[in-house]
Amino acid sequence: xxxxxxxxxxxxxxxxxxxxxxxxxxxxxxxxxxxxxxxxxxxxxxxxxxxxxxxxxxxxxxxxxxxxxxxxxxxxxxxxxxxxxxxxxxxxxxxxxxxxxxxxxxxxxxxxxxxxxxxxxxxxxxxxxxxxxxxxxxxxxxxxxxxxxxxxxxxxxxxxxxxxxxxxxxxxxxxxxxxxxxxxxxxxxxxxxxxxxxxxxxxxxxxxxxxxxxxxxxxxxxxxxxxxxxxxxxxxxxxxxxxxxxxxxxxxxxxxxxxxxxxxxxxxxxxxxxxxxxxxxxxxxxxxxxxxxxxxxxxxxxxxxxxxxxxxxxxxxxxxxxxxxxxxxxxxxxxxxxxxxxxxxxxxxxxxxxxxxxxxxxxxxxxxxxxxxxxxxxxxxxxxxxxxxxxxxxxxxxxxxxxxxxxxxxxxxxxxxxxxxxxxxxxxxxxxxxxxxxxxxxxxxxxxxxxxxxxxxxxxxxxxxxxxxxxxxxxxxxxxxxxxxxxxxxxxxxxxxxxxxxxxxxxxxxxxxxxxx
Amino acid sequence: xxxxxxxxxxxxxxxxxxxxxxxxxxxxxxxxxxxxxxxxxxxxxxxxxxxxxxxxxxxxxxxxxxxxxxxxxxxxxxxxxxxxxxxxxxxxxxxxxxxxxxxxxxxxxxxxxxxxxxxxxxxxxxxxxxxxxxxxxxxxxxxxxxxxxxxxxxxxxxxxxxxxxxxxxxxxxxxxxxx
Numbered sequence: 001x002x003x004x005x006x007x008x009x010x011x012x013x014x015x016x017x018x019x020x021x022x023x024x025x026x027x028x029x030x031x032x033x034x035x036x037x038x039x040x041x042x043x044x045x046x047x048x049x050x051x052x053x054x055x056x057x058x059x060x061x062x063x064x065x066x067x068x069x070x071x072x073x074x075x076x077x078x079x080x081x082x083x084x085x086x087x088x089x090x091x092x093x094x095x096x097x098x099x100x101x102x103x104x105x106x107x108x109x110x111x112x113x114x115x116x117x118x119x120x121x122x123x124x125x126x127x128x129x130x131x132x133x134x135x136x137x138x139x140x141x142x143x144x145x146x147x148x149x150x151x152x153x154x155x156x157x158x159x160x161x162x163x164x165x166x167x168x169x170x171x172x173x174x175x176x177x178x179x180x181x182x183x184x185x186x187x188x189x190x191x192x193x194x195x196x197x198x199x200x201x202x203x204x205x206x207x208x209x210x211x212x213x214x215x216x217x218x219x220x221x222x223x224x225x226x227x228x229x230x231x232x233x234x235x236x237x238x239x240x241x242x243x244x245x246x247x248x249x250x251x252x253x254x255x256x257x258x259x260x261x262x263x264x265x266x267x268x269x270x271x272x273x274x275x276x277x278x279x280x281x282x283x284x285x286x287x288x289x290x291x292x293x294x295x296x297x298x299x300x301x302x303x304x305x306x307x308x309x310x311x312x313x314x315x316x317x318x319x320x321x322x323x324x325x326x327x328x329x330x331x332x333x334x335x336x337x338x339x340x341x342x343x344x345x346x347x348x349x350x351x352x353x354x355x356x357x358x359x360x361x362x363x364x365x366x367x368x369x370x371x372x373x374x375x376x377x378x379x380x381x382x383x384x385x386x387x388x389x390x391x392x393x394x395x396x397x398x399x400x401x402x403x404x405x406x407x408x409x410x411x412x413x414x415x416x417x418x419x420x421x422x423x424x425x426x427x428x429x430x431x432x433x434x435x436x437x438x439x440x441x442x443x444x445x446x447x448x449x450x451x452x453x454x455x456x457x458x459x460x461x462x463x464x465x466x467x468x469x470x471x472x473x474x475x476x477x478x479x480x481x482x483x484x485x486x487x488x489x490x491x492x493x494x495x496x497x498x499x500x501x502x503x504x505x506x507x508x509x510x511x512x513x514x515x516x517x
Numbered sequence: 518x519x520x521x522x523x524x525x526x527x528x529x530x531x532x533x534x535x536x537x538x539x540x541x542x543x544x545x546x547x548x549x550x551x552x553x554x555x556x557x558x559x560x561x562x563x564x565x566x567x568x569x570x571x572x573x574x575x576x577x578x579x580x581x582x583x584x585x586x587x588x589x590x591x592x593x594x595x596x597x598x599x600x601x602x603x604x605x606x607x608x609x610x611x612x613x614x615x616x617x618x619x620x621x622x623x624x625x626x627x628x629x630x631x632x633x634x635x636x637x638x639x640x641x642x643x644x645x646x647x648x649x650x651x652x653x654x655x656x657x658x659x660x661x662x663x664x665x666x667x668x669x670x671x672x673x674x675x676x677x678x679x680x681x682x683x684x685x686x687x688x689x690x691x692x693x694x695x696x
Contacts (some may be wrong), residue, residue, distance in 0.1 A: 173526055226684065234545065234548050
């Protein structure tokens, strides 16, 4: 077990080491983040002014679709899977993941899936243009021919996610250090355990949905075609049965990350550990029974609207418990504001805004006005960007010194944070207003009264996009020239098994299980 | 690392994955059964209603609107004889729809009804409807298709207007091939 990494490219192609695979996942997701981000830049450039300036409406639709698909499935999900691969064995004192070879396979499926998806951009008829929610019949009867490639891309990506989550569950259940009971696990491990169960439950449903699409398109079935006795609304039910748990799949690991970081920089243990675990489980359970709140305008009966409205609002309770616990952890702590902490505090603040707009959207009668407007776009970017991406940035700054044995540039990190914070809010806060005023999402052109806010939004987006290049530079500069550090505990307030290991982390850690008290 | 506990757990999880894939498909019949049982979705019964002797409730008048539309690739002329009828609950009402096949070949069509508001669906009874059967029209042929319906007396009081919409689907390929 004492051998080092293999030489050359085979280290990566044949990787079974959890740290190598984690690294691959993280770099892959960052490259997808830049690709999806560049699509967002095209979208915002077109929306800079009313009228059609740069691109055709059909290409605009391809951009919104690909932006959503790549960010959700290519950037955020693999980023957290990468973090799980890297950190979970370290946090529970395991030598590696439970199934290292399958781990290799689940990673290498991803570049294949996204190469297939990205190649549709160069096909006749263009890339998928039906939105990341791919509602039938827009994605079946009226779809471009490339939809078949899209379907296979989703299948492969789903397979990768399912294998990854099986691996994570097996690792957490079987490889914990002696003495680490479930209720002593770090919260990041807990949130990932629950997330992995969500993935096992809903990714197959997504696979089923795209399989039905495939059959409708090529094999003459009519799952979603009213002409053959099917029902397009059925598609929405199946999609959101997957889709709502999916948004918690994205956000729960982010909850885990900030639950690690906030206690470290507050120099206090996490307030309400047990309630955090139960709240996470409650959110995961509720995510299965609220899906139709995405469909308030399809013509549901009153009882349906009421049920999904109240059930959705119920989610606010465990979520509020979490926010309360984070704030209480900080209360009277001796807080310092290093970059990871800045991102985490911004996460709590901005995610709460996203949560509140979610509550507004949950009100069925009000949703008739908000549905499919920019208000929705603002809402889910407050949860996805300020939620998932901010926590991901925090995680990178937090553990990078541990991984590399080199300290990142703190002032550059803080500059990255403040530009991100400013750019993000400049982009998405005005979108609440234009949404309430009635601007629909997914349109390349808009009425003149929305012009000013859209311009502000576009400027903000360019600032936010540019700040990510600074992040990339900071990370590369750290790896190459960062100030060397061999301190085991990078952060004095940090707790957890990962900080008992040397910096930089050796290729193999915990070859014998640690003592856990 | 694949010790006994791990491989048992992985087998269970893979079983869960297969089961959830199946569940995705099971949602299709579940959805239909749910809509049937609750009368949601504006789907009316696909078979004729056996009229029961009841008193006509002349204290209420319900406006029934008719809509006729073609599905995307259908090209028949298709319209209701009267677009609006005012009826009393319990009264058996007769009307009809026109259809004409403008093409120079035989076509088969199936009309699919839908009721709005959806909760009125279970109170709208069709004793005779062209939608119960496929309609075959020769080249250039036209037809008057009968519809007889009764609005139930138990229709909720606040429903004043019912819209019955028919969409005509081209089923020539499947019907003519099976002969």
